[in-house]
Amino acid sequence: MRALGSVALAWLLLLHQLAGASHVVYENLLETEAATTEAVPPSIVDPLLRTGYHFQPQKNWINGNAVNLFIRDLGRAPMYYKGWYHLFYQYNPKGAVWGNIVWAHSVSRDLINWMALEPALEPSIASDKYGCWSGSATILPDGTPAIMYTGVNRADVQYQVQNVAYPRNASDPLLREWTKPAHNPIIVPEGGVNGTQFRDPTTAWRDERDGRWRLLVGSREEARGAAAAPRGVAYVYRSRDFRRWARARRPLHSARTGMWECPDFYPVTADGRRAGLDTSVSSSGTRVKYVLKNSLDLRRYDYYTVGTYDRRKERYVPDDPAGDERHLRYDYGNFYASKTFYDPAKQRRILWGWANESDTAADDVAKGWAGIQAIPRTVWLDPTGKQLMQWPIEEVEALRGKSVTLKNRVVKPGQHVEVTGLQTAQADVEVSFEVSTLAAAERLDPALAHDAQRLCAVKGADVAGGVGPFGLWVLASANREERTAVFFRVFRPARGNNKPVVLMCTDPRKSSLNPNLYQPTFAGLVDTDISNGKISLRSLIDRSVVESFGAGGRTCILSRVYPSLAIDKNARLFVFNNGKADVKVSRLTAWEMRKPLMNGA
Ligand code: DQQ
Numbered sequence: 359m360r361a362l363g364s365v366a367l368a369w370l371l372l373l374h375q376l377a378g379a380s381h382v383v384y385e386n387l388l389e390t391e392a393a394t395t396e397a398v399p400p401s402i403v404d405p406l407l408r409t410g411y412h413f414q415p416q417k418n419w420i421n422g423n424a425v426n427l428f429i430r431d432l433g434r435a436p437m438y439y440k441g442w443y444h445l446f447y448q449y450n451p452k453g454a455v456w457g458n459i460v461w462a463h464s465v466s467r468d469l470i471n472w473m474a475l476e477p478a479l480e481p482s483i484a485s486d487k488y489g490c491w492s493g494s495a496t497i498l499p500d501g502t503p504a505i506m507y508t509g510v511n512r513a514d515v516q517y518q519v520q521n522v523a524y525p526r527n528a529s530d531p532l533l534r535e536w537t538k539p540a541h542n543p544i545i546v547p548e549g550g551v552n553g554t555q556f557r558d559p560t561t562a563w564r565d566e567r568d569g570r571w572r573l574l575v576g577s578r579e580e581a582r583g584a585a586a587a588p589r590g591v592a593y594v595y596r597s598r599d600f601r602r603w604a605r606a607r608r609p610l611h612s613a614r615t616g617m618w619e620c621p622d623f624y625p626v627t628a629d630g631r632r633a634g635l636d637t638s639v640s641s642s643g644t645r646v647k648y649v650l651k652n653s654l655d656l657r658r659y660d661y662y663t664v665g666t667y668d669r670r671k672e673r674y675v676p677d678d679p680a681g682d683e684r685h686l687r688y689d690y691g692n693f694y695a696s697k698t699f700y701d702p703a704k705q706r707r708i709l710w711g712w713a714n715e716s717d718t719a720a721d722d723v724a725k726g727w728a729g730i731q732a733i734p735r736t737v738w739l740d741p742t743g744k745q746l747m748q749w750p751i752e753e754v755e756a757l758r759g760k761s762v763t764l765k766n767r768v769v770k771p772g773q774h775v776e777v778t779g780l781q782t783a784q785a786d787v788e789v790s791f792e793v794s795t796l797a798a799a800e801r802l803d804p805a806l807a808h809d810a811q812r813l814c815a816v817k818g819a820d821v822a823g824g825v826g827p828f829g830l831w832v833l834a835s836a837n838r839e840e841r842t843a844v845f846f847r848v849f850r851p852a853r854g855n856n857k858p859v860v861l862m863c864t865d866p867r868k869s870s871l872n873p874n875l876y877q878p879t880f881a882g883l884v885d886t887d888i889s890n891g892k893i894s895l896r897s898l899i900d901r902s903v904v905e906s907f908g909a910g911g912r913t914c915i916l917s918r919v920y921p922s923l924a925i926d927k928n929a930r931l932f933v934f935n936n937g938k939a940d941v942k943v944s945r946l947t948a949w950e951m952r953k954p955l956m957n958g959a
Contacts, residue, residue, distance in 0.1 A: 405725075406926040407902040410784045410953040411757055413472060413731035415462060419450035419722075420729035422492075422620065422653070422695020422712030441703055442531050443469050446478055446505070447712075447731070448492060454722040459489045461507065464957055465532055468753045469708070469734050474957040478505070478523075478536050485509045485519050485543035492558040492620055493520070494573075494697065496600075496637075499564075502528045504600055505536065506573060508557040509543060518556045520545035520575060522600065545575065545595055545603045552578055558620045561699070562600070563638040565669060571597045572672075574610055576652065578617035590618035590652055594672055610650070611674040613682035617655035620695045623674070624649055624707065625667075630741030634707030636700045647739055649746065650674050651688070653695045660688045660696050660711065664743060677743065686745055690810065690882030691864060691915040692716065693732060709737040709748060713903065716876045716918040732905055732916055733898055740912070745885060748911040750898060758786055758949035767933075767943040769828065774838075774934040775943070780950050783929035785899045787830065787948045793848065793891040794940040798824035802849035802859050814863035814881035819843030819936065825858075828941040831932040832899050833869065835923035838932070842869040842919045844897055844906045845934075848888060860884040860893065862908040862915065869919035882913040892944075900951070901925075 414420070442465045449462035461479035464472045479490040486509030493507030505523045510516050521542040526535035547553035555578040562573040574592040581588050590613055594606040610623065625635040628645040639646060651662040663676035663686065678684060688696060689711060696711030711732045715722055722728035735748040762779045769775055777787075800823055806813040819827050820843075829845025831838065842864065849859040863881040870877075886893065886909040898905040905916045924930065931948060935941045 404922070404925055406783070407920055408725075408727070409730050409900045409903055411470070411754070411951050411956070412733060412900050412903055413445070413464075414727065414729075414956060415447075415449060415464075415474065416957055417454070417726045418452070419454050419456055419727075420462070420712070420731070421448040421456060421459075421714070422697075442467060443701075444495075444533060445472070445710075445731075446495070449477070451477070454726050454728045455719060459491055461490050461505075463534075468756070469751055470753045470757065471955040472957050473955070475532060475534055478533070479507060479538075481509075483509070483521075483538050483542060485511045485521050486538075487511055488513045488516070491518070492695070494559055494561040495699075496562040496571075496573075498600070503533070504562075506559040506562070508559065511543070515554050517553045518547070519543035519553075520559050520603075539601075541601060544601060549605065551593065551605075552580070555617050559595075560621055560623055561637050562597075563623075566640050567669075569598065571600060573603075574621045574623055576618040576621045578655075579612065581614070587614040588616050589613060590615040590654065592618060592621045592623070592650070592652070592674075606672050608673065610672065611676075615652070615654050615656070615661075615682065618652040619655050620653040620660075620697065622649075622651040622697055623667075624698055624700075626664075626707070626737075626739040626746070628739060628743060630739065632736060632738045633705050634700050634736075634738070636702070647677075647743060648674060649739075650676070651696070651698075658694050660694055661685055662688060662746065664739065664745070687882065688746070688748065689732070689914045689916050690862075691880040691917045693914075693916050696732075698737060706736045707738070708751060709735045711916075713916050713918060717872070717920055718874055721874075730903060735911075735914075742885075745912065748914050749907065750896075750905075754786070754898070757952045757954060759952050761947055761949040764933075764943055764946040767946075769933055769935040769941050769943065771935060771938050771940070772822075774831065774932045777931040777933065777946065777948050780948060781927055781929070782899060782931040782948060782950075783833065783901050783924075783926050784951045784953070785931065785948050786896070786951055787832070787899065787931065787946065788894070788896045789830065789933070789946040790892065790894045790944040791828065791846070792942045792944050793825050793828070793888075793893075794942065796825055796848060796858055796889070796891065796939075798938040799848045799850045799858055800824040802852060804852070807852055807859070810861055810863075810881040810883050811879065813861055814865065814879040817847060817861075818867065818879060819845055819863070819865040819934075820868075821936075823847055823937045825939050826935075826937045826941075827863070828935040828937055829895060829933070830897055831934050832897055832904055832929075833901075833919060833921050833924045834930045834932055835921065835928060836930060840868060840870055840921045840924045841932070842866045842904055842917065843934070844895065844904060844915070846884070846893055846895070846908065847937075858888050860886055860888050860909075862906075862913045864904065864906060864915045864917040866917050866919045869921060871922045872920055875920055877919075880915045880917055882908075882915065884908050884913040886912055898951075899929075899931075
């Protein structure tokens with residue numbers, strides 16, 4: 359069993375030496391050999407931009423497809439209070455860029471305070487010699503977990519196979535050591551499968567009718583016609599013993615989107631309850647819908663559809679026939695390679711995504727770290743069945759400290775109101791807005807009606823409107839030359855419709871005086887009925903991340919920003935209204951957020 363001591367020491371030594379934030383064009387790094395931290399110069403990015411309560415290792419590169427599992431107190435009766443949450447994530451132990459990928463491992467009692475352990479999986483066998491890439495954990499019927507992961511077994515073409523690993527000692531609730539059986543690899547690309555695009559096995563689910571396990575592996579199939587786009591594919595593999603796996607004749611689903619990384623496939627209750635379902639939920643009983651999420655390698659966003667799983671045909675059918683093109687996203691900002699897991703302690707499904715940096719790769723190397731995890735979100739199906747809802751897990755509220763509340767404060771057109779009396783560089787803000795009238799709403803340009811991101815780029819926070827833009831300026835400097843706007847803008851109903859169109863947007867174009875940043879506007883439409891004038895917003899602000907939830911979690915946007923002035927005690931918070939209609943803040947509460955134990959021991 360490995361001792362925690364060395365990790366603790368390393369953690370203490372490294373704490374507070376780390377800094378900043380940066381934009382990494384991750385795709386461009388895939389071919390790059392990792393830099394090491396040995397040559398890291400003193401930080402050029404302010405250390406106060408390092409996030410306080412978002413998950414981060416002590417240093418180096420982290421990328422998505424975190425695998426989470428909740429282990430009941432192993433070997434005993436299920437006693438949830440003794441359980442641990444485990445997070446495994448893609449990590450470069452040698453530097454702040456992608457490369458040398460291992461499975462780093464952290465454990466937590468509450469998904470907020472984390473202890474770092476030694477990596478769970480490192481390259482050590484022929485079938486993972488060049489990297490332990492993404493995968494998933496499955497709890498087997500006897501309560502022990504199995505990890506399925508992608509191993510890279512050829513460096514030149516990054517050839518990918520699937521391996522399995524088991525805990526060396528299942529009675530250790532921290533699962534510190536993992537073994538790789540000699541029969542690895544257990545799934546290899548064959549029968550026309552593209553071995554260089556074949557990765558990220560899902561959590562397996564078991565069909566009680568035949569007792570067989572199923573899992574998906576993401577892939578890409580080249581198109582037949584020269585002009586056609588390659589297809590993203592989710593292959594189904596089946597097994598009785600978790601050792602011999604055979605591919606089903608047809609994939610679960612596919613679409614013309616390019617490579618599907620990190621597929622995730624899970625059941626949700628169809629009646630709008632927040633209760634989550636185990637991935638192996640039985641086919642009878644509760645009315646169940648399914649979600650298929652894929653991380654689109656070409657776009658670097660996570661897209662999902664809601665649909666039906668036909669167990670007999672082993673096929674998934676999205677409810678919306680155009681769903682694969684319609685592009686519902688978990689998050690309309692910086693959020694990729696996410697994964698969900700079922701938490702039996704609180705009977706909920708939790709979604710966790712990764713956000714990379716938005717400054718330069720040179721900044722990453724300089725500050726010695728890159729990448730964070732978003733705050734875990736409870737995810738459930740909206741009663742309409744059309745989309746998912748998301749909300750930060752309740753545990754994050756334990757970090758709330760000093761608070762300030764505003765009530766019934768009217769913000770006139772062109773005005774702003776500062777929320778004073780607390781520091782807001784690390785804060786949680788919940789606001790309920792009420793617009794006085796919808797009559798002033800602008801006409802929506804039909805050419806932009808289906809492109810929220812372009813709409814926001816054209817109609818940013820500083821473009822005066824009718825109903826909105828109104829919302830928050832967060833991480834703002836005293837006289838607001840730096841500010842990140844998180845806001846709504848309401849448009850008249852589109853032709854043939856009677857619902858006003860609500861745009862939610864994060865506009866970081868004024869977030870920093872630093873010119874070397876990637877500052878895209880991020881936006882999504884909010885499928886809500888605003889005819890009573892009411893809409894809510896929550897923003898989790900954490901030094902270099904702003905994670906926002908519109909209308910109770912209908913539309914979510916995570917954005918990375920790197921102020922040069924609005925740092926630490928100099929960060930301010932405002933409510934603004936740049937429209938023609940009055941906007942009332944019915945209630946706003948802002949809390950200072952404490953720093954949890956973040957990968958200490
Ligand atoms: N990166 C991993 C892959 C996954 C992608 C390699 C997304 O397994 O497809 O680190 O993070």
